Amino acid sequence: MSSDVRFTDFKSDKQPTWCPGCGDFGTMNGMMKALATTGNDPDNTFVVAGIGCSGKIGTYMHSYALHGVHGRALPVGMGVKLANPNLEVMVAGGDGDGYSIGAGHFIHAVRRNVDMSYIVMDNRIYGLTKGQASPTSREDFETSTSPEGPKQPPVNPLALALAAGGTFIAQSFSSDSQRHTEIVKKAIEHDGFGFVNVYSPCVTFNDVDTYDYFRDTIVDLSETDHDPTDYDDAKSAILDADKEYQGVIYQDEGSVPWDEREGLTDSMADIPDGAPEGAMDLVREFY
Amino acid sequence: MPEDLNWAIGGEAGDGIDSTGKIFAQALSRAGRHVFTSKDFASRIRGGYTAYKIRTSVDRVESVVDSLDVLIALTERTIHENTDELHEGSVIIYDGERTTMQDVEIPEGMVGLDVPLKSLAEDAGGAIMRNVVALGAACEVAEFPIENLDESLEKRFSDKGQAIVENNKKAARLGQEYVAEEFADTDFDYSLETTDNDYVLLNGDEAIGMGAIAAGCRFYAGYPITPATDVMEYLTGRLESFGGKVVQAEDELAAINLALGAARAGARSMTATSGPGIDLMTETFGLVATSETPMVICDVMRSGPSTGMPTKQEQGDLNQMLYGGHGEIPRFVVAPTTVAECFWKTVEAFNYAEKYQTPVFLVADLALAVTEQTFPPETFDMDEVEIDRGKVVDEDHIDGWQNEQGQFQPHFPAADGVSPRAFPGVEGGAHMTTGLEHDALGRRTEDTEVRVEQVDKRQRKVETAREEEEWDYREFGDPDSDNLVLSWGSNEGAMREALEFLDESGTDVRFISVPYLFPRPDLSEEIEAADEVIVVECNATGQFADVVEHDALTRVKRVNKYDGVRFKADELAEAIEEKLAAPAEAHT
Ligand SMILES: Cc1ncc(C[n+]2csc(CCOP(=O)(O)OP(=O)(O)O)c2C)c(N)n1
Ligand code: SF4
Numbered sequence: 001m002s003s004d005v006r007f008t009d010f011k012s013d014k015q016p017t018w019c020p021g022c023g024d025f026g027t028m029n030g031m032m033k034a035l036a037t038t039g040n041d042p043d044n045t046f047v048v049a050g051i052g053c054s055g056k057i058g059t060y061m062h063s064y065a066l067h068g069v070h071g072r073a074l075p076v077g078m079g080v081k082l083a084n085p086n087l088e089v090m091v092a093g094g095d096g097d098g099y100s101i102g103a104g105h106f107i108h109a110v111r112r113n114v115d116m117s118y119i120v121m122d123n124r125i126y127g128l129t130k131g132q133a134s135p136t137s138r139e140d141f142e143t144s145t146s147p148e149g150p151k152q153p154p155v156n157p158l159a160l161a162l163a164a165g166g167t168f169i170a171q172s173f174s175s176d177s178q179r180h181t182e183i184v185k186k187a188i189e190h191d192g193f194g195f196v197n198v199y200s201p202c203v204t205f206n207d208v209d210t211y212d213y214f215r216d217t218i219v220d221l222s223e224t225d226h227d228p229t230d231y232d233d234a235k236s237a238i239l240d241a242d243k244e245y246q247g248v249i250y251q252d253e254g255s256v257p258w259d260e261r262e263g264l265t266d267s268m269a270d271i272p273d274g275a276p277e278g279a280m281d282l283v284r285e286f287y
Numbered sequence: 288m289p290e291d292l293n294w295a296i297g298g299e300a301g302d303g304i305d306s307t308g309k310i311f312a313q314a315l316s317r318a319g320r321h322v323f324t325s326k327d328f329a330s331r332i333r334g335g336y337t338a339y340k341i342r343t344s345v346d347r348v349e350s351v352v353d354s355l356d357v358l359i360a361l362t363e364r365t366i367h368e369n370t371d372e373l374h375e376g377s378v379i380i381y382d383g384e385r386t387t388m389q390d391v392e393i394p395e396g397m398v399g400l401d402v403p404l405k406s407l408a409e410d411a412g413g414a415i416m417r418n419v420v421a422l423g424a425a426c427e428v429a430e431f432p433i434e435n436l437d438e439s440l441e442k443r444f445s446d447k448g449q450a451i452v453e454n455n456k457k458a459a460r461l462g463q464e465y466v467a468e469e470f471a472d473t474d475f476d477y478s479l480e481t482t483d484n485d486y487v488l489l490n491g492d493e494a495i496g497m498g499a500i501a502a503g504c505r506f507y508a509g510y511p512i513t514p515a516t517d518v519m520e521y522l523t524g525r526l527e528s529f530g531g532k533v534v535q536a537e538d539e540l541a542a543i544n545l546a547l548g549a550a551r552a553g554a555r556s557m558t559a560t561s562g563p564g565i566d567l568m569t570e571t572f573g574l575v576a577t578s579e580t581p582m583v584i585c586d587v588m589r590s591g592p593s594t595g596m597p598t599k600q601e602q603g604d605l606n607q608m609l610y611g612g613h614g615e616i617p618r619f620v621v622a623p624t625t626v627a628e629c630f631w632k633t634v635e636a637f638n639y640a641e642k643y644q645t646p647v648f649l650v651a652d653l654a655l656a657v658t659e660q661t662f663p664p665e666t667f668d669m670d671e672v673e674i675d676r677g678k679v680v681d682e683d684h685i686d687g688w689q690n691e692q693g694q695f696q697p698h699f700p701a702a703d704g705v706s707p708r709a710f711p712g713v714e715g716g717a718h719m720t721t722g723l724e725h726d727a728l729g730r731r732t733e734d735t736e737v738r739v740e741q742v743d744k745r746q747r748k749v750e751t752a753r754e755e756e757e758w759d760y761r762e763f764g765d766p767d768s769d770n771l772v773l774s775w776g777s778n779e780g781a782m783r784e785a786l787e788f789l790d791e792s793g794t795d796v797r798f799i800s801v802p803y804l805f806p807r808p809d810l811s812e813e814i815e816a817a818d819e820v821i822v823v824e825c826n827a828t829g830q831f832a833d834v835v836e837h838d839a840l841t842r843v844k845r846v847n848k849y850d851g852v853r854f855k856a857d858e859l860a861e862a863i864e865e866k867l868a869a870p871a872e873a874h875t
Contacts, residue, residue: 012719042717046552048548059721064716065719066551066719066721067720067722069570075508075541076544078545079548080548080551082548083506083532083548083549083552083556084711107537262532266530268530268531268549268552268555269553271505271555272674273673273674274670274674275669275672279501282525283497283669
């Protein structure tokens with residue numbers, strides 16, 4: 001790890017094809033800054049991305065990276081981290097990717113508490129497939145597949161994470177660059193699964209959850225007496241459906257990541273030229 | 288005096304049939320006898336008929352036959368289930384004191400041994416040991432030295448304390464003595480010789496797990512499913528002690544993606560499942576292939592479709608292995624034909640995966656997976672294991688694979704189709720991989736030329752492998768015979784023994800067992816040389832037969848079995864004779 005890494009080192013030479021003004025630009029910049037300022041460099045970083053406009057992020061960043069199939073980025077990230085705990089692993093995707101098709105993996109990734117970070121670009125819409133309702137869309141949000149709104153309450157990803165035993169639960173707003181970067185940085189530094197739900201507006205398909213809406217309503221928890229280490233504080237903030245919060249909502253300071261508890265420290269990439277020493281004992285077990 | 292013995296214990300699921308059978312199988316193996324076991328089980332945990340069968344001989348045994356010499360019947364149903372296999376002089380050990388067995392009728396000509404299993408077990412310390420009493424009784428019937436049983440009892444119960452071990456030994460003695468005294472006048476006609484031979488006893492799933500560790504596999508992710516679960520259970524704890532990790536995932540989608548992540552991080556990585564799980568993994572299978580990630584995906588086939596018959600034999604997934612997944616995917620399909628091959632082909636599978644940076648399907652069938660067989664330990668000589676990691680580049684050599692801008696090219700369209708791999712952490716190697724079509728750098732593209740170049744590159748690996756590797760097969764019987772039989776998977780064992788039956792009735796057969804299904808050996812010469820070609824497989828439509836017909840541009844005859852039960856040597860011999868006598872088949 002070199003100390004002179006700049007955030008632009010995490011930029012690839014591919015020009016993003018996101019719509020001008022898309023919230024994902026700000027989300028990505030914050031991620032790159034956070035990675036650089038936490039002492040990482042592209043060669044020790046592994047970014048796993050989902051499928052969606054948000055999932056394109058892996059292409060625009062420079063690091064070891066995998067852009068997988070829809071909804072399955074989290075298990076890939078866990079596999080990378082468990083096989084080489086020396087890597088910095090970051091998983092990124094959208095709200096559809098993470099809370100719909102990948103919802104099962106989300107809960108299990110949270111409860112496993114592997115030392116990695118998960119950044120969800122929550123635009124409350126399916127962007128890449130051109131504007132259908134997502135699991136975080138409002139109940140009355142009209143889309144091509146929900147002309148009268150989905151008529152189902154949105155999922156609360158923060159509540160899911162808390163219920164699943166999350167040890168780091170945070171929310172940020174992509175256009176508040178400084179706070180967003182700080183929060184992602186904390187997620188990276190957290191010992192365990194650092195989950196950040198990022199409000200990352202879709203300027204093309206979502207005219208309700210806009211920059212203006214978030215700017216007007218968001219409450220920064222650092223400006224309140226919220227104590228992120230206090231579970232009850234976290235619970236009431238998370239269950240407060242009327243407010244949009246930004247900041248670290250919950251952090252278990254005693255968190256010990258799963259990889260650490262399992263005693264995993266070395267890369268599994270190095271193996272001997274032949275069968276490992278003592279392998280013949282495996283045969284003798286069958287006497 | 289017959290040296291061979293066909294032995295079985297049957298009862299209700301939950302009666303400890305499996306562990307009792309295994310104790311006896313181990314005792315025989317430790318006594319230097321060959322053993323071949325098979326299980327008859329229903330898909331339920333308690334209740335439902337289940338049996339564990341053992342064939343043992345001083346010579347190798349390769350299959351099951353329709354015959355039972357000694358049967359321990361813990362329930363009356365056990366007798367009914369096996370009536371067809373019992374013969375004149377077969378011995379049935381049962382407990383006539385059990386209320387449900389008081390009126391048991393022993394079929395004509397067979398010898399019923401009413402042994403008070405439960406009361407003797409109680410005398411030894413607890414009713415739970417009634418199965419062990421029965422084992423002792425069986426030792427007496429088979430004239431098999433009971434000391435050999437002691438060793439396996441120790442192995443099975445030592446972690447429960449010495450007292451338990453002693454009680455079990457005593458239970459076995461009580462069973463033995465009871466038969467010796469009460470049935471002193473009965474001539475049982477069996478005498479199991481012991482030898483100094485050294486054997487280990489293991490099943491196909493265990494051999495796959497052991498092969499994976501030998502091959503340097505470090506990461507395994509799976510989701511329990513019959514009959515592949517044994518692979519995961521074998522690896523759990525053992526893989527960890529070799530510096531690896533087993534993860535029980537939340538589902539198969541997660542399992543294959545976890546394995547993919549670990550493989551990208553440079554670990555030799557594997558998952559195993561059965562049909563329904565393979566279906567779930569199929570989307571990611573395409574990603575593994577397109578991202579050129581080395582990985583072993585093991586399918587232990589069971590009866591399908593859908594959840595089908597989870598505990599029954601079938602070889603119905605070949606088409607899925609060869610063609611499954613959307614788009615066109617280069618892949619290897621390796622299918623071991625014996626328990627020992629389960630070990631060696633697993634090692635090979637890891638080498639192919641890394642050498643060619645492709646997913647490798649390792650295909651076993653239920654019969655192979657649950658069959659325990661004896662082998663001299665040298666069969667698994669770890670010194671013979673070779674590891675080939677393919678083109679891996681480190682810091683010092685990375686510049687050879689960078690473009691003019693100094694960017695690493697993980698999908699460089701090399702002449703042999705195989706590009707370099709840089710494990711994360713290698714300086715200068717940072718790169719993107721994706722399931723989207725990509726260029727040499729791994730960046731998404733829809734450029735028509737690059738698309739064609741990358742598709743060709745991936746396909747080229749198969750051509751390279753065809754040339755570089757030996758896609759051989761195993762051959763048995765008469766090499767000059769005009770009758771050619773082909774099979775894949777576990778059928779090899781039954782077929783080898785069927786050859787003996789055929790030989791007795793004067794039918795010569797050349798038998799080829801094919802362990803590589805893609806790429807596969809070119810058998811057209813062998814097929815041309817034969818007058819009759821028969822393909823034997825456990826499925827209804829003849830998936831392998833289709834492939835053979837396609838490759839050799841000819842029609843073949845088919846012997847198919849899809850009732851959920853593996854081929855038995857004698858029935859297979861009969862089916863082959865019938866096919867040989869039959870006129871050429873219309874294509875169905
Ligand atoms: C198995 C599968 N089903 C459906 C799709 C199509 N698809 C691509 S992205 C997407 C939703 C993306 O929504 P979200 O995760 O919110 O990301 P966004 O585009 O809004 O960033 C869908 C349904 C797919 N790629 N794979
Ligand atoms: S459609 Fe929406 S989410 Fe997708 S790039 Fe455009 S603004 Fe961003």
